[in-house]
Amino acid sequence: MKFFIVFAALFAVALAAPRPDHEHAEILKLESNVEHDGYSFASETSDGTSRHEEGKLKEVKGEHGDEHAIVVHGEFSWKDHHDGKVYTVKYVADENGFQPTGDHLPQLASH
Numbered sequence: 001m002k003f004f005i006v007f008a009a010l011f012a013v014a015l016a017a018p019r020p021d022h023e024h025a026e027i028l029k030l031e032s033n034v035e036h037d038g039y040s041f042a043s044e045t046s047d048g049t050s051r052h053e054e055g056k057l058k059e060v061k062g063e064h065g066d067e068h069a070i071v072v073h074g075e076f077s078w079k080d081h082h083d084g085k086v087y088t089v090k091y092v093a094d095e096n097g098f099q100p101t102g103d104h105l106p107q108l109a110s111h
Contacts, residue, residue, distance in 0.1 A: 025049065038070075048079030048086060060095045069095045 025047035032041040038056035043049075053074030060069045070093075077088040089102040 023047075047081075049077070051076040058094070071095075 025045040027045055029044040040054040042052045055070050055072040057068050058071045059066050072093040075088055075090040077086055079086050087104050089100050091100040
């Protein structure tokens with residue numbers, strides 16, 4: 001859980017970092033919903049950056065019996081202003097760790 005909080009905070013800081021070589025992006029969409037058993041949020045900006053995420057509580061078998069873990073599904077994308085391509089990363093973060101996928105990411109060799 002601490003890893004996820006640190007990851008989310010660092011990701012938010014990275015998205016908020018000023019980009020002096022481009023004009024300022026405007027927020028086009030910003031939605032947030034927090035419930036007792038999960039959350040969701042979405043954001044989109046005028047420069048082509050977007051992020052959508054949903055987290056839900058899940059019961060998992062732990063060392064001390066049933067435990068609760070948060071399972072996160074989401075994606076983020078951005079437009080590279082140098083090559084014009086849109087890059088998208090889809091991910092799951094759960095009891096098995098952070099698992100990103102994207103056409104531009106190297107694939108893990110299967111065993």
